Amino acid sequence: MRWQLYKKDPRFVFLSLIFLAVLLPWLPLGASTNYVLRIMTTAVLYMILALGLNIVPGFTGLLDLGYVGFYGIGAYTSGLLSIHYDLSLWVILPLAALNGALWGTILGAPTLRLTGDYFAIVTFGFSELVVLVLRNELWLTRGPMGLPGISPPSIFGHPLASDWEFFYLILLLLMIVLLVVTRLQNSRLGRAWFAIREDEIAAQCCGVNLIRYKVTAFAISASIGAMGGAFYAKWFKFIHPDMFKFWESILILCLIVFGGMGSIAGTMLGALILIPLSEVLRAVLPQGLFNARYLIYGLVLVLMMRWRPEGLVPFKRAQAKKAKLAQERLEI
Amino acid sequence: MRKLGCFLFAWILLTGAAWADSIKIPIAAPFTGPLASFGEGMKNGALLKGEEINAAGGINGKNVDIVLEDELCDPKEAATVATKLANDPKVSVVVGHLCSSSTLAALPIYRGAKLPAISPASTNVSIGKMSPYYFRNVYRDDFQGLFLAKYVKIVKGYKKVAIFYEVNDYSMGLMLAFMKEAKKLGIKVLGTEAYTADTTDFKPQLTKFKMMKPDAIFIPGYAPQGTLIISQARSLGMKNVAFFGADGLDDDLMVKNPDTEGLFVTTPFLPDKAGPQAAGFVKAYRKKFGKDPNWFAANTYDAVGIGAQAIKAVGRNREKIRDYLASINSKDRAYDGVAGKTYFDKNGDCLKEAYVKKIKNGKWVSAEKQLQ
Amino acid sequence: MNTILKIIKLSKSFGGLSALREITLEAKQGQIVGIIGPNGAGKTTLFNCLTSLYYSTGGQIEFQERPIVPEVAETKRRLIKSCAMLFFVLGLIWVPLFWSSIVPHTFFKVEVVLLGIFILSIRFFLVRGLMRFQIWAWGLIFVFLISDLWFSIWWLTHLLSLGPMIGTGIPLYYFTVPWGIIAGPFSIYLISQLVLRKVRQLYGFRLGPDAICRLGVARTFQNIRLFFNLSVLDNVKIGFHVQMRSGVLGILLKTRSQRDEEGLTEKEAFKCLRFVGLDGRAFDLAGALAYGEQRRLEIARALASNPQLLLLDEPAAGMNAQESSELIRLILKIREKGITVLIIEHDMKVMMNLADNIYVLDYGVLIADGTADEIRTNPRVIEAYLGGGTAHAAT
């Protein structure tokens, strides 16, 4: 009896998925294991970013177009810290997360009074300003010359070099972020966010302080984005302002829209499908049509909103399943 | 759950590399995107050299397969392309990366895979000392900036110069080098103004320059913006101000615009100055592609030649090829290519002469007075 | 029985239209007070003003003697005006000093004059906005004060380096030093005023709907506003939001106190549902409930925040006889728990045998109040409801 219940429990599904992922590097793929591992590491990185972004539009129903700004802030925090002070990744990650949360609050506090559309445009303006500052402040970020020579992360003194080590590191980060997001979702904070998403006025009258909870959501989402950026800088060993353009926000938004806004499983599935898609398209599309893949992402946004706005794993069905599960657990 | 598992597995197989028994020489450059015209020059140069090698029996009997890898001059794409190439055993040397930002992104990956690469086009200063596996057969920005400052001082004799630079590594590198040398030579730099890549309205900055009344304006940017700047300056009434630029402006796009009369630029390749093989190369290029080669084509042509020569000499082991390339370190052992003699210093950079060409009644001509 | 809620001369107008005019109303502890009136009489606007979803344009509301809607006294208004005027006068001499400190040798230039006019006009609009209590003025003044403070400190620290003459022949030195001495402390004073709660209260910053809910005022809505995509249990748990204390850290580290609180909330939520008779449907989505059940769930959610005052906005609307009698029994059970209830309702049968005291609203004006029997026979009420003509009451 306990086994059937346990099988349907989302926590078990996630753990088994991650267990499968751990096996990935040892699959017999011959020469292209590294290339596939790198795509999977990128996919898991975007899963983390999507989970971070999912908190704002997914939980609280606010469209955040400036997510790449925090991603960039996290990356440059990590890059600069590791170049000037040569800190290890385990010191940088919390610092980057704090820096992201700080900037999330600075942007969020004054702007979260605005209605949805204006908020989206202000966050867009913020991320463009971040790119401008990264590009023009030579004294801080060496501007368009980028930041080369970022030392790779090291565990117990052994610097990570091969792709499978990075893959396991990003999996570890994914599990941490997953833990954070699921705990937040099933807590008082998560319920307050869902209330804000469903009906702001009713939430207010139930005692939810709108501004405070929106800013908290924005700060947490920003810190997860910054953490993703920190890993990215350490993994890539070179960062450049052009990597944090507006397009990244759209791509991550596309992931959560495709997967299902508000549902954790959906967001992860969205990232797992769409990110390798661009690599497949690189192999499939003829030379000239290379930017056709951006076209396809744009199309995904339009079609999803038109025919299946709730995404692959709808938020509503996830809530009903969770409720059913709670009921059965209660009966045992 | 099961559905997801098999889905994932099919996904992985799809992205596996295709198998072919030939020597792969990949060209990594922006074939689409704003700098596609430069990428196209590199493509033509490489294809031409590939054909010639195959016509002459290939390398040790195997055919050379020129593979085009598009990286849109974007650091993220460059890194993905670099990983793909690093993992492909058929690839033993890469001819690649035009933009310095994508070169910097690809460097750590090439070093990780011990894969030597020759860049025919990325001129940024900071790349040299980054990795022992990276060579260039084009001069560096600081040399080009220095040469340009000397040329402006000695040949043209301008006293007051303004600089209109684009906010990217290539343009800023050139500007800094030029200003350092200009201060030494006593050329007064009146002011510098910046523009971002995708602006088309340069009038505010040009109006500022107009008030400064400079002798000449130095545009260290790329050709697409160059034509716009010059025609908008002319429309603002800056008739008697001369313009000059670096290899970024060396493109047919400039010739189509009648306002660019008298523009002179530095370039690594001039057909009539580069030596005997150049004439043959230009004739073959014009026959195959119907237009004159620019310096990208010439340098890529040489780069593929150097790569092929290395493979012919020491086989396909990446480490050996790197050592072979490092061994070309003096004038007598230099590779005598279409764009002059190429030999590398300890950082993998190379010292090559720079030439000057200018636009005269609608055509690129080599400037009368060269500076050696 | 002390009065739990006192509304004094409350009025609310949307542009020209005045929805409420000088409403005075009282509710005693444990009493059921009814509010009736024809459609569009302003009943729901009264509720929205009470829970500060709308900002009332006049009058005062006190809940348990604490002012929810404070009256902005005239004397304090003058203080703000004087601050504004002083700020503007200082601004007059601000512009040349501001520019000369940045680009010393450019005293008379086309741009200086234009920039001066531009900054002066912004400051003028600020002062006007400040006097009309507009939020944006408060924000911008804050920015200007910070820059005033910054430059005065900069000048005071650079006393010597400025030197008597600055390329323009006018000894700016004698301007910048006094300016630094005046502007610095004044800016600090105004910033502290604008930041301290007292001034912000004076500014008419009212408590938000969530603060009022925390005080113990819960409400339901005319058109049902449930969280339809969440389960019934979660809807009630959100009602418990005010009573829970767990913060972000507690949640992330799953501390003992957070776990206990969740468990307690779960039990309390089930109790609430049983109280309302919905414990069988705890795990369905709120959207899947029948109309009557959704009404009762909304009441359960309101009760979850353990209120002293419950505002019911047409709870019996669209209910048949059997459902409304159940509702009456529920409301009586609520009153036994000692919760005061304020009901807006059209269904006379529900109102008559529930309400201890009834107020009648018509076109935003209070036309009658008293016990149920007095109201039934009051001619003005009948006329308002039936539109004049027939004299006998509708029993």
Add this chain to the structure above:
Amino acid sequence: MENLLDQSSLFLQQLVNGITLGGVYALIAVGYTMVYGVIQLINFAHGEIYMLGAFLAYTMVTVLGIPFFAAFILTILVCACFGIILDFVAYRPLRNAPRLAALITAIGMSIFLQNLAMMIWGSQIKSYPRDMFPAIFLKPALSIGEVSMTWIQVFILSITVVCMIILHLIIHKTKIGTAMRAISQDKTTSALMGIGVNRVISFTFAIGSAMGGMAGVLVGLYYNAIFPTMGYIAGIKAFAAAVLGGIGSVPGAMLGGGVLGIAEVMGAGYISSEYRDGISYAVMIAVILFKPSGLIGRQIGEKV
């Protein structure tokens, strides 16, 4: 004294540049203002229609050899139809979907159109052939000392003013204009009053897109450079102008466009040309934060 004259002519020349740029932003901003005014949707794809206008005129002139003014009119009409199709395909099905859905569709459409144009016309900068438009455009119309204003700048500003007047008359004097204002107040009630809501909204899109297409051609002419990503940045700046002027009011769009154009040029001229785009973004954020109703717009209370 010479320095003073020199400085002020620099300032006046920058002012002329600023006004022309402002005129262009105003023309695009009208599209945003009208669409947002009527259905409260930020039409991200409007920037792309502006870009398509430029490319359509380019193709008509170079490939089909149509004379300039005929191509100009034809482009306006085609862009108008394009606006209607865009509304029909993307926004009509989401008429009463949550605002988030419509906003995301707008972004998706913008990305889709941008890359479609990149595939059709390639991503290089193209410029109108010199002989295409009458030579008079380039000759300076009026020049006082150093300050000069070419005929094309005069042409752009005059068209902008004329369009604004026509639009203002349409909205306030014609039947369909009143219908538009009614819909912006309350969609459902105006439907009850017998207004063909979808028809009027399509008309709004048509006019907005026509203006956008016109702006595209004018910009292609003035800067002599068109490329597929020109719509994206100009679009966002035009929206900033629309908000600055007061979303929903056509004169507001014009005023906002002018102010933003001048602010950007002055910023680039005097403060720093690197942060040129940053200045318009900063102005946009400041306006949205401190005065969401804009300079002219009226405060629309949120109905509970």
